[in-house]
Amino acid sequence: xxxxxxxxxxxxxxxxxxxxxxxxxxxxxxxxxxxxxxxxxxxxxxxxxxxxxxxxxxxxxxxxxxxxxxxxxxxxxxxxxxxxxxxxxxxxxxxxxxxxxxxxxxxxxxxxxxxxxxxxxxxxxxxxxxxxxxxxxxxxxxxxxxxxxxxxxxxxxxxxxxxxxxxxxxxxxxxxxxxxxxxxxxxxxxxxxxxxxxxxxxxxxxxxxxxxxxxxxxxxxxxxxxxxxxxxxxxxxxxxxxxxxxxxxxxxxxxxxxxxxxxxxxxxxxxxxxxxxxxxxxxxxxxxxxxxxxxxxxxxxxxxxxxxxxxxxxxxx
Amino acid sequence: xxxxxxxxxxxxxxxxxxxxxxxxxxxxxxxxxxxxxxxxxxxxxxxxxxxxxxxxxxxxxxxxxxxxxxxxxxxxxxxxxxxxxxxxxxxxxxxxxxxxxxxxxxxxxxxxxxxxxxxxxxxxxxxxxxxxxxxxxxxxxxxxxxxxxxxxxxxxxxxxxxxxxxxxxxxxxxxxxxxxxxxxxxxxxxxxxxxxxxxxxxxxxxxxxxxxxxxxxxxxxxxxxxxxxxxxxxxxxxxxxxxxxxxxxxxxxxxxxxxxxxxxxxxxxxxxxxxxxxxxxxxxxxxxxxxxxxxxxxxxxxxxxxxxxxxxxxxxx
Numbered sequence: 236x237x238x239x240x241x242x243x244x245x246x247x248x249x250x251x252x253x254x255x256x257x258x259x260x261x262x263x264x265x266x267x268x269x270x271x272x273x274x275x276x277x278x279x280x281x282x283x284x285x286x287x288x289x290x291x292x293x294x295x296x297x298x299x300x301x302x303x304x305x306x307x308x309x310x311x312x313x314x315x316x317x318x319x320x321x322x323x324x325x326x327x328x329x330x331x332x333x334x335x336x337x338x339x340x341x342x343x344x345x346x347x348x349x350x351x352x353x354x355x356x357x358x359x360x361x362x363x364x365x366x367x368x369x370x371x372x373x374x375x376x377x378x379x380x381x382x383x384x385x386x387x388x389x390x391x392x393x394x395x396x397x398x399x400x401x402x403x404x405x406x407x408x409x410x411x412x413x414x415x416x417x418x419x420x421x422x423x424x425x426x427x428x429x430x431x432x433x434x435x436x437x438x439x440x441x442x443x444x445x446x447x448x449x450x451x452x453x454x455x456x457x458x459x460x461x462x463x464x465x466x467x468x469x470x471x472x473x474x475x476x477x478x479x480x481x482x483x484x485x486x487x488x489x490x491x492x493x494x495x496x497x498x499x500x501x502x503x504x505x506x507x508x509x510x511x512x513x514x515x516x517x518x519x520x521x522x523x524x525x526x527x528x529x530x531x532x533x534x535x536x537x538x539x540x541x542x543x544x545x546x547x548x549x550x551x552x
Numbered sequence: 553x554x555x556x557x558x559x560x561x562x563x564x565x566x567x568x569x570x571x572x573x574x575x576x577x578x579x580x581x582x583x584x585x586x587x588x589x590x591x592x593x594x595x596x597x598x599x600x601x602x603x604x605x606x607x608x609x610x611x612x613x614x615x616x617x618x619x620x621x622x623x624x625x626x627x628x629x630x631x632x633x634x635x636x637x638x639x640x641x642x643x644x645x646x647x648x649x650x651x652x653x654x655x656x657x658x659x660x661x662x663x664x665x666x667x668x669x670x671x672x673x674x675x676x677x678x679x680x681x682x683x684x685x686x687x688x689x690x691x692x693x694x695x696x697x698x699x700x701x702x703x704x705x706x707x708x709x710x711x712x713x714x715x716x717x718x719x720x721x722x723x724x725x726x727x728x729x730x731x732x733x734x735x736x737x738x739x740x741x742x743x744x745x746x747x748x749x750x751x752x753x754x755x756x757x758x759x760x761x762x763x764x765x766x767x768x769x770x771x772x773x774x775x776x777x778x779x780x781x782x783x784x785x786x787x788x789x790x791x792x793x794x795x796x797x798x799x800x801x802x803x804x805x806x807x808x809x810x811x812x813x814x815x816x817x818x819x820x821x822x823x824x825x826x827x828x829x830x831x832x833x834x835x836x837x838x839x840x841x842x843x844x845x846x847x848x849x850x851x852x853x854x855x856x857x858x859x860x861x862x863x864x865x866x867x868x869x
Binding site for chain 1: 627681682683697699704705706707708709710711712713714716717718729730731796799800801803804805806807808833834836837838839841842
């Protein structure tokens with residue numbers, strides 16, 4: 236029997252699970268519901284049961300299992316201790332120790348955003364690169380910095396918080412983090428909608444996006460593709476702000492590749508074009524040649540990254 | 553005979569050299585001139601001769617030498633290839649291979665700014681911390697990012713270029729790098745002088761630094777300590793800009809400690825006070841507790857860091 240790695244991505248409503256070869260090929264994936272009741276005490280036993288069921292069905296013994304990687308929606312330190320997950324009802328505990336009660340294989344845990352970034356860097360848009368910055372443009376702006384193939388988690392797991400890079404001194408509205416003028420306030424899906432609404436309110440310039448009921452990033456970029464001048468102005472502002480923010484990230488980390496994912500990236504190459512042409516204006520020349528590409532793994536990034544946590548963890552131990 | 557490590561820091565006029573124990577204690581240090589004539593072809597032979605002389609004097613055999621670490625004022629990639637050093641007259645070559653012609657011990661090369669940062673993180677202000685950002689406020693603003701005890705050099709060795717983080721959209725004067733509005737234009741020694749001169753030119757507010765012939769950071773911070781209101785305004789602007797820049801660095805890297813060095817830091821704790829009170833205003837809450845301290849190794853940081861390059865290199869190989 237060849238070796239298997241399990242990648243698990245715990246979300247607030249479903250747990251995504253994947254079985255991989257040791258080389259990182261995804262063989263099968265499935266989901267189970269996340270039972271958050273009773274302070275989430277069933278979540279880990281449910282995961283163990285599901286994996287054991289899978290193993291039994293395929294005739295896999297625990298000796299064939301390299302390990303289980305688990306990504307959780309909250310801070311996890313290098314020792315595998317989870318520091319509260321509000322969405323799961325979890326308090327502080329050692330996820331490895333707890334999981335061992337249900338299944339006797341090595342367990343490696345990490346934060347979900349970081350794991351997803353690791354997955355994209357490993358088998359997605361950043362494949363083949365050792366130094367990658369993954370940027371997720373969703374409701375917020377998430378990030379993951381991969382340095383020499385490893386997640387940069389920092390002293391307390393707060394590395395890669397690029398959505399909260401300070402960009403605009405003149406901002407008066409508060410970001411969710413409590414500060415004003417964070418990158419996320421302009422470059423997330425909601426941020427782009429806000430830029431569009433602000434631009435529309437400024438004057439009466441005609442535009443196909445004027446009067447749209449639910450302004451969002453898709454509306455803006457669809458209009459850009461159709462040649463709408465005002466939408467292009469909004470995209471330019473988005474690209475200028477995000478390009479500036481990512482230039483600052485590159486001045487610190489000098490990545491080979493930026494991988495752009497999340498809902499906003501579904502608009503495709505046009506998003507990258509607006510970011511990159513502004514990025515090169517601001518970045519130090521040593522990082523001017525960093526490349527940009529779209530994320531490719533979508534919702535599977537988390538299970539890929541969790542599987543990679545296992546392979547890295549086993550290699551280091 | 554116990555083991556010895558040599559740390560070498562090549563500057564444009566002198567080569568600093570140190571002999572260390574394997575534990576990183578500096579036993580002796582000395583300097584030789586840097587002979588940059590003939591495309592700098594004598595520099596490495598001179599270093600080898602000086603080390604061999606020292607070894608002979610102390611009865612040290614090549615078997616007792618763990619290795620020689622060499623920091624150079626230019627880009628060096630992970631394989632030890634130097635990519636031109638204008639100040640030394642050097643073109644592209646493998647420093648390890650070249651050095652082996654003169655002395656048969658392991659050689660590890662690195663960039664001088666990064667090596668100095670590694671030294672400060674290892675035995676200076678950052679001692680005991682695994683995640684450190686070293687900021688050198690000199691003629692320019694240099695930086696070195698230490699992640700899990702290792703230099704973050706990035707894809708092409710351009711990691712840690714924090715002096716070129718973009719800070720001010722409204723700047724019209726160019727930075728040495730060709731961009732406008734880089735951190736270095738405000739937070740370096742020359743940057744502080746520029747801030748002071750701009751403030752003085754704005755109006756006639758009386759100040760002890762008005763009419764000073766050679767404006768510099770020392771003049772400004774001496775006036776701050778003496779209670780000069782205008783100098784305090786300048787220091788506040790310096791602290792706001794640098795605090796904002798370092799907040800962005802922390803949002804990416806989440807360090808435990810910032811180590812502030814270079815000529816400007818000689819003004820002491822007052823420099824840190826102005827930076828830190830502004831830093832906490834801009835940084836993401838996950839990095840709000842990062843600490844600040846002054847560099848302690850001064851000009852020896854480079855030889856310490858070069859010695860550490862050896863110990864890390866030997867451990868990895």
